[in-house]
Amino acid sequence: MKKVTERLKRHAEHGKRWVIAVPTLWLMLFFALPFLIVLKIAFAESAIAIPPYTQLLTMADEAFDLHVYFGNFIFLSEDALYLTAYLNSLKMAAISTFLCLLIGYPMAYHIARAKPSTQTVLLLLILLPSWTSFLIRIYAWIGILKSNGILNNALMWLGVVDQPLTILNTNVAVYIGIVYAYLPFMILPLYANLVKHDHSLIEASQDLGARWLQSFWRITFPLSRNGIIAGSMLVFIPVVGEYVIPELLGGTNSLVIGKVLWQEFFNNRDWPLASSLALIMLLLLMLPIHFFRKYQEKEWEEGK
Amino acid sequence: MIEPSLSRDGVDGHFLQIKSIVKTYDDVVAVNDVSLDIAKGDIFALLGASGSGKSTLLRMLAGFETPNSGKIILDGEDIVSLAPYRRPINMMFQSYALFPHMTVEQNIAYGLKQDRMPKAMIADKVVQMLRLVHMEKYAKRKPEQLSGGQRQRVALARSLAKSPKLLLLDEPMGALDKKLRNRMQLEVVDIIESVGVTCVMVTHDQEEAMTMANRIAIMEEGSIVQSGTPRDIYEAPNSLQAAEFIGSMNLFRGAIAVDAEDHAVIDSEEINNQLYVSYGVTTAIEDKHVVFAVRPEKTLISRDQPQGEYNWCRGVVHDIAYLGGHSVYHIRLDNGKILYSFMVNSDRFADQPTWEELVYVYWSDDSGLVLRP
Ligand SMILES: Nc1ncnc2c1ncn2[C@@H]1O[C@H](COP(=O)(O)OP(=O)(O)OP(=O)(O)O)[C@@H](O)[C@H]1O
Ligand SMILES: [Mg+2]
Numbered sequence: 306m307k308k309v310t311e312r313l314k315r316h317a318e319h320g321k322r323w324v325i326a327v328p329t330l331w332l333m334l335f336f337a338l339p340f341l342i343v344l345k346i347a348f349a350e351s352a353i354a355i356p357p358y359t360q361l362l363t364m365a366d367e368a369f370d371l372h373v374y375f376g377n378f379i380f381l382s383e384d385a386l387y388l389t390a391y392l393n394s395l396k397m398a399a400i401s402t403f404l405c406l407l408i409g410y411p412m413a414y415h416i417a418r419a420k421p422s423t424q425t426v427l428l429l430l431i432l433l434p435s436w437t438s439f440l441i442r443i444y445a446w447i448g449i450l451k452s453n454g455i456l457n458n459a460l461m462w463l464g465v466v467d468q469p470l471t472i473l474n475t476n477v478a479v480y481i482g483i484v485y486a487y488l489p490f491m492i493l494p495l496y497a498n499l500v501k502h503d504h505s506l507i508e509a510s511q512d513l514g515a516r517w518l519q520s521f522w523r524i525t526f527p528l529s530r531n532g533i534i535a536g537s538m539l540v541f542i543p544v545v546g547e548y549v550i551p552e553l554l555g556g557t558n559s560l561v562i563g564k565v566l567w568q569e570f571f572n573n574r575d576w577p578l579a580s581s582l583a584l585i586m587l588l589l590l591m592l593p594i595h596f597f598r599k600y601q602e603k604e605w606e607e608g609k
Numbered sequence: 610m611i612e613p614s615l616s617r618d619g620v621d622g623h624f625l626q627i628k629s630i631v632k633t634y635d636d637v638v639a640v641n642d643v644s645l646d647i648a649k650g651d652i653f654a655l656l657g658a659s660g661s662g663k664s665t666l667l668r669m670l671a672g673f674e675t676p677n678s679g680k681i682i683l684d685g686e687d688i689v690s691l692a693p694y695r696r697p698i699n700m701m702f703q704s705y706a707l708f709p710h711m712t713v714e715q716n717i718a719y720g721l722k723q724d725r726m727p728k729a730m731i732a733d734k735v736v737q738m739l740r741l742v743h744m745e746k747y748a749k750r751k752p753e754q755l756s757g758g759q760r761q762r763v764a765l766a767r768s769l770a771k772s773p774k775l776l777l778l779d780e781p782m783g784a785l786d787k788k789l790r791n792r793m794q795l796e797v798v799d800i801i802e803s804v805g806v807t808c809v810m811v812t813h814d815q816e817e818a819m820t821m822a823n824r825i826a827i828m829e830e831g832s833i834v835q836s837g838t839p840r841d842i843y844e845a846p847n848s849l850q851a852a853e854f855i856g857s858m859n860l861f862r863g864a865i866a867v868d869a870e871d872h873a874v875i876d877s878e879e880i881n882n883q884l885y886v887s888y889g890v891t892t893a894i895e896d897k898h899v900v901f902a903v904r905p906e907k908t909l910i911s912r913d914q915p916q917g918e919y920n921w922c923r924g925v926v927h928d929i930a931y932l933g934g935h936s937v938y939h940i941r942l943d944n945g946k947i948l949y950s951f952m953v954n955s956d957r958f959a960d961q962p963t964w965e966e967l968v969y970v971y972w973s974d975d976s977g978l979v980l981r982p
Binding site: 503505506508509510511512513514515516519523524527528 | 671672673692693694698699700702703704706707708709710719720723724767768771
């Protein structure tokens with residue numbers, strides 16, 4: 306009997322290894338490999354060649370020549386433009402995350418409190434827009450926000466304003482776009498957290514003399530911390546590198562790292578500089594990613 | 610009915626009056642016209658099967674549900690329209706509902722903080738409460754680091770911290786295992802009595818109700834079937850439902866044959882003799898159909914045929930459940946009916962009837978009860 310269980314266990318171990326192997330392979334192929342290539346290019350010099358950078362390792366005169374170039378990083382640190390771009394991106398991500406939290410929390414809360422059948426419908430409504438192309442949806446916002454667009458026409462017709470508002474190609478438009486696009490990423494983890502809350506805790510809180518608002522701040526909100534962290538990370542991390550929304554909805558002078566990266570890569574064809582920019586961005590995001598992983602581990606432990 | 614219900618400390622009753630409470634959910638009548646009087650200092654148990662409406666009634670006392678009609682008067686004040694956070698009532702929840710992100714101390718202090726009590730007073734009160742439930746050593750722990758029994762004590766301390774006028778317990782032992790349950794029942798009663806708070810508890814476990822409460826109300830399908838002391842309810846159930854709910858009963862369906870002032874005789878097809886009770890059955894029986902009930906511990910077993918023509922029957926031992934202190938004999942009558950009888954195991958190796966032996970079961974004239982079907 307013992308032998309059988311042991312063998313079964315070994316089988317399970319074996320199975321586990323396979324289960325882990327697939328995502329590991331996936332990660333190696335689509336994350337580690339590209340990352341190594343970016344890393345390599347970041348330490349190369351720009352060159353007029355195909356591909357447009359020097360090689361790290363060259364073979365000449367019966368010797369390997371290792372050529373590690375730090376010039377890109379020095380260049381980045383010397384030009385204030387890049388620092389501004391990074392800071393702008395971080396600011397944009399932080400504000401967007403906060404706005405998403407502000408709008409997403411009440412939504413997630415109400416979905417989690419709704420009847421189960423209603424919950425499904427509401428969640429579907431949250432997810433439904435993402436079934437159309439992201440790009441098309443952002444283009445649609447141009448139609449809404451431009452000076453003779455739907456929004457301005459409606460406002461003028463209502464008599465709220467008598468001149469069209471300039472929203473498109475401003476930061477406001479960028480925030481509208483980002484909040485719109487990333488709201489589901491805030492709502493879903495928050496919902497997943499809030500729906501698990503035990504309602505009797507709120508009843509206990511009321512029973513002990515707390516009103517709704519006090520119960521919310523002292524019970525519901527602290528207990529949803531993990532959901533808040535997860536949602537915030539899911540918004541913050543991709544928004545730092547966001548390119549499409551600032552490009553389409555923002556002004557030409559909006560300086561964010563995603564746009565700078567694009568310019569360096571496609572307009573200047575300076576792959577090494579673009580790679581260094583990407584590398585630094587990744588390092589900047591290490592901290593929140595680390596937080597996010599911690600959260601996931603915790604959630605997983607709790608789920609067990 | 611005028612019944613001066615006296616509490617244990619002799620104060621006049623009517624501390625909590627529940628008057629004609631009705632609660633419906635859509636088409637389900639969860640609580641159907643319930644009225645109860647509960648005296649100050651009582652530990653009052655609502656006992657009933659699953660779905661009988663006990664939790665609903667308790668939640669209406671706490672304020673989480675609003676009755677469709679009726680009044681709840683606590684210490685002279687109608688509280689039906691008061692929000693839960695305004696009621697001088699605290700509840701210990703079935704799964705305790707301890708706040709998982711707070712320590713034991715913070716949990717107990719939670720209600721006191723809502724009252725904006727000064728910090729020093731809160732700290733004093735928390736220490737006092739911890740001492741009351743013997744949890745001083747665990748003040749800094751989180752609920753997840755406590756055992757089931759410890760959690761229950763914290764929950765009790767938390768619900769007592771605000772010195773409520775009324776304490777509500779919802780299935781207080783529901784989350785504990787059997788052994789711990791028996792110990793905690795007595796401990797919780799000790800604590801409640803030392804505080805002197807009036808208490809309404811809900812349980813579906815009759816043993817728990819009888820151990821903990823000094824008054825019990827049996828609920829069935831939203832109505833109160835009977836209320837009284839545990840002894841009243843056990844010894845003098847007023848209906849078949851009450852009789853069947855508490856303890857086990859041998860029942861014989863039959864009809865009144867003789868209805869005199871000081872005795873009655875009942876014919877039943879389920880027994881080979883007539884049944885006799887040494888007291889008059891109420892006069893208002895137009896319908897002669899009754900149920901005769903006798904508890905297993907009030908019956909005796911013998912190998913010899915009993916004297917007289919009433920209150921005995923013959924059968925064979927069908928099964929014996931040995932429970933240590935006593936055994937439960939299952940006696941199969943000639944007509945196939947099974948009768949239960951307790952036999953006390955006072956001698957270590959007594960010569961007791963064994964399987965398939967022919968025996969007689971009998972009982973005295975005042976042991977049985979006559980109930981309406
Ligand atoms: N929120 C609700 N919505 C609809 N029906 C309800 C609701 N709460 C209770 N009921 C119904 O009311 C009746 C009484 O329920 P209640 O919870 O009071 O029973 P209970 O005696 O506490 O049972 P248990 O021992 O199983 O807890 C049941 O028929 C139940 O289905
Ligand atoms: Mg219940």
